[in-house]
Amino acid sequence: MNTPTLTQKKRATRRGPVRAAFRSLLYPPEAADLPTLAAAPAYFEDLRLDAIVRAITAGRHDHNLEPFFWTRLTDLAGVEYRQQVFRDLERKPIRAALAAFAKAMASVRACLDHARRSHHAWERARWHLDGASVYCRAVSQLEADLRAQVPVSQGMTELAEFLARYVASGAFEQLADETQSVTTTLAELRYRLRIKGDRVIVSRHREEPDYGAEVLQTFAKFQQDEGTAYEFEFASRVELNHVETAVLDLVAQLHRPEFDALAGFVERHPDFADPILTRLDREAGFYLAYLDHLDRLARPGLSFCIPEVVDRPDHVYGRDVFDLALARSLTDEHTPLVPNDFELTDPERILVISGPNQGGKTTFARTVGQLHHLAALGVPVPGSTVRLELVDHVFAHFERVEEVEDMAGKLEDELRRMRDILEQATGRSLLVMNESFSSTTLTDQLLISKWILGTVIERRTLAVVVTFLDELAALGPQTVSMVSQVDPAEPARRTFRIVRRPADGLAYALALADKHRLTYDDLKRRLGR
Numbered sequence: 001m002n003t004p005t006l007t008q009k010k011r012a013t014r015r016g017p018v019r020a021a022f023r024s025l026l027y028p029p030e031a032a033d034l035p036t037l038a039a040a041p042a043y044f045e046d047l048r049l050d051a052i053v054r055a056i057t058a059g060r061h062d063h064n065l066e067p068f069f070w071t072r073l074t075d076l077a078g079v080e081y082r083q084q085v086f087r088d089l090e091r092k093p094i095r096a097a098l099a100a101f102a103k104a105m106a107s108v109r110a111c112l113d114h115a116r117r118s119h120h121a122w123e124r125a126r127w128h129l130d131g132a133s134v135y136c137r138a139v140s141q142l143e144a145d146l147r148a149q150v151p152v153s154q155g156m157t158e159l160a161e162f163l164a165r166y167v168a169s170g171a172f173e174q175l176a177d178e179t180q181s182v183t184t185t186l187a188e189l190r191y192r193l194r195i196k197g198d199r200v201i202v203s204r205h206r207e208e209p210d211y212g213a214e215v216l217q218t219f220a221k222f223q224q225d226e227g228t229a230y231e232f233e234f235a236s237r238v239e240l241n242h243v244e245t246a247v248l249d250l251v252a253q254l255h256r257p258e259f260d261a262l263a264g265f266v267e268r269h270p271d272f273a274d275p276i277l278t279r280l281d282r283e284a285g286f287y288l289a290y291l292d293h294l295d296r297l298a299r300p301g302l303s304f305c306i307p308e309v310v311d312r313p314d315h316v317y318g319r320d321v322f323d324l325a326l327a328r329s330l331t332d333e334h335t336p337l338v339p340n341d342f343e344l345t346d347p348e349r350i351l352v353i354s355g356p357n358q359g360g361k362t363t364f365a366r367t368v369g370q371l372h373h374l375a376a377l378g379v380p381v382p383g384s385t386v387r388l389e390l391v392d393h394v395f396a397h398f399e400r401v402e403e404v405e406d407m408a409g410k411l412e413d414e415l416r417r418m419r420d421i422l423e424q425a426t427g428r429s430l431l432v433m434n435e436s437f438s439s440t441t442l443t444d445q446l447l448i449s450k451w452i453l454g455t456v457i458e459r460r461t462l463a464v465v466v467t468f469l470d471e472l473a474a475l476g477p478q479t480v481s482m483v484s485q486v487d488p489a490e491p492a493r494r495t496f497r498i499v500r501r502p503a504d505g506l507a508y509a510l511a512l513a514d515k516h517r518l519t520y521d522d523l524k525r526r527l528g529r
Contacts, residue, residue, distance in 0.1 A: 022158035023276060025283040026068070028081045029158070034074065036067035043396035044070070047369040047432065048325035055328050056293045062109065063282045065289055072376035076311055076390060082378025083306050084153030089287055094156065097145035098284050104138030105281040107131075108273065120245045122252055122259065125266045126186075132265075132272045133183055136176040139277060143167045159280070166274065175272055182265050185258050191251050200243070202250035290379050297327050302337065307375045307386035314346035321383035323367045324374070338496040339383070340364055348480050350456065350463040352473040354503045355484030360496035362434050364484075365464045369394060369432040372462075389462060393429040395421045397436050410439040418452060427460040434466045446471060453479075470503035 021029045044050040053069045073079050089095045111131030118124045143163035151157055166172055190205035240248065252259040294304055303320050310316075320339040330337050338360070342351060351368065353361045367382075374381045375388045397418055400410070414437055425431060436452075437445045446469050456463050457478045465472060473481035481503050487493040513519045 022155075022162040023279075025085060025155050025159065025280055026082065026286065028077055028154065031075070031078055031081075034071055034078075037070040038067070040066070040070050041394070043369065043373075043394050043432070046396035046398040046434070047366045047373070047394075048323070049370060049373060051325045052328075052370070055325075056289050060285055060289050062106070063285045065282075065285050068283075068286045069377065072373060072394075073378055073390075074392070076309060079309050079376065079378045079390065081153075081155055083309075085155045085287060086291075086306060086378070086380055088151045088153045088156045089291060091149065091151075093145065094149050094151055095288075095291065097142055097149065099288055100145075101138050101142040102281060102284045102288060104134055104141075105277075108135045108138070114239070118239060120240060120248070122248050122262070123240050123245065125262050128266050129179065129182060129186075129262060132175065132179045132269060135273055136172075136179050139163065139172070140167055140176070162276065166277075175269055178265055178269070182261050185261060189251070189255055189258060191254060193247065200247060202247055202254065204254055294380065297324075297331055299331065301339070302327060302382065303339075303384040304380045305383055305386055307371070307381050307383070307388050309375050309388055309390050311390055313387065313389045315344070316387050316389055317341070317343040317385070318368070318371060318383050318388070319385040321367050321371060321381075321386065323363045324370055324382050325366075326363055327382065340367070340496075340498045342368065342482070342498075343500070344462075344480060347477050349460055350453065350465060350475075350479045351482055352465045352467060352479050352503075353482045353484070353498060354466075354468055354470055354473065355498075356486060356494065359484030359486065359494045360498060361466045361484050363496075364482075364498045365432050365434055365466045368464045369396060369430065372430050389428070389430075391428055391430045391462065392426060393424060394432075395425060395429060396432045396434075397421060398432075398434045399436070399438065411437065414439070415448075422452070422455055425456070425459060425461050429461050431456060431461055431463040433463065435468070442469075445469065450475065473503045 023029055024033070027033050040050055040053070044053075053066055056069065057065045073082075089098065108131045111127045111134065115124045115127035115131065118127060143160070143166075146156065146160035146163060151160060192203045192205050192208065194201040194203070302322065319341050321341070322337055322339045327337055340360075342364075344351070351365075353364060355361055371381050371383070371386060372388055372391050373394055375386070376390055381388075397414070400413060418436070421431065433452075437448050440448070449465075449467065449469060449472055453463070453465070453472060453475055457476060460478075470481075473479055480500060482498050483501050483503060485495045485497040485499060487495055513522075
């Protein structure tokens, strides 16, 4: 990182406090911050969003990024604000500049953490000075980088303007000049150290010659070729030991004015980092962590895009979409992933997905749920082209393992959870149902499901329903039938393609065959014996 010469080149400054519209890279200046959730939403586990967030935030726990990924935005302006920032970060120099700033700020935090842990006053002061030095270089470099790249998003543009005013302010110039001056002064200190037995004597340096250099020069003429390299591992210790601190105290006594300047610096600048840039450090982690995760998933056949997010859509769709959690696990296994498409045109509001078991139905339903949550975060989503509604709530109704200590039956539990969902769902909500009420008879399951979907249709709630009840795909013009496909030449082989077509009446038959071990694979194994 290049260090700007702050003492030689002074910008024309506007003295006094720095004022700028910029305050956050996550929220527009005119919008209030959303209170972040204290825990993951109820639907996270069912949609495997919990695994996605864990993978995104792995190794970045210093900033507590998880709440940012739990909390959906509620207005289109906020979504667009973040999407514009992501578009700027598609430019490698801008992303590199923000990443360099985040890395430098991590060093600042490390310095201040060492300062807090140190039990020695001069050691604490020096760590504090080092943190300020790294901070000044990081801020100046980010300002120069953004000025050179000219970002276009509102967030990055206002950040660049804020930085320009901040680095030109009297407060920052004073901080940078003092930091550089005290650092240079301490770096120029020289002293003499004599060790005799168990005594250590510290005295002023009298311009004595460097005996080490003289020894090396004397023996250099005997060197014939490169010697064998030997590697040694030394214990990494950051804190000074008791001998080092004693030496430091003696050096401080010999150079009182220089160390008084260090103490004065700490006293004048106890909290040198601007609160807005401290906040930027954390918020940059949101963007960089997500983009780094997408980079790890990049491979042929998988696309990511910034979706079009609308308020009241008459047409929503997704092209080449896929499950982000599955993509990560299959990437680790080097296994291909099959993307799919979906589309809803007014008055269509419900995707009813049927077909053979293990054909990708649940994965597809999860994908649609993931897309809507991610789109409401303002982040790029898996798919080549995506247009989605900004939903106010996401609900998931998946089968639960029955608990022995639960006195209520499995069906009762499912009905209670569905009642709670329907009490909250609106015409702007998304409901993902996965083979709900399969614990009861076919007749009752069909009756309950029809009544629930009737309510969903009446409210115009967006829904994705995985079922083997083909009748649910023909409840009206609001429903769209999609069917998981098999290889016609080998019916036992799933293609994991989900296509828009009428239900063929085989889903329940295949479910029964699987239950009674009468599938194609089961029969082939039996006949083979």
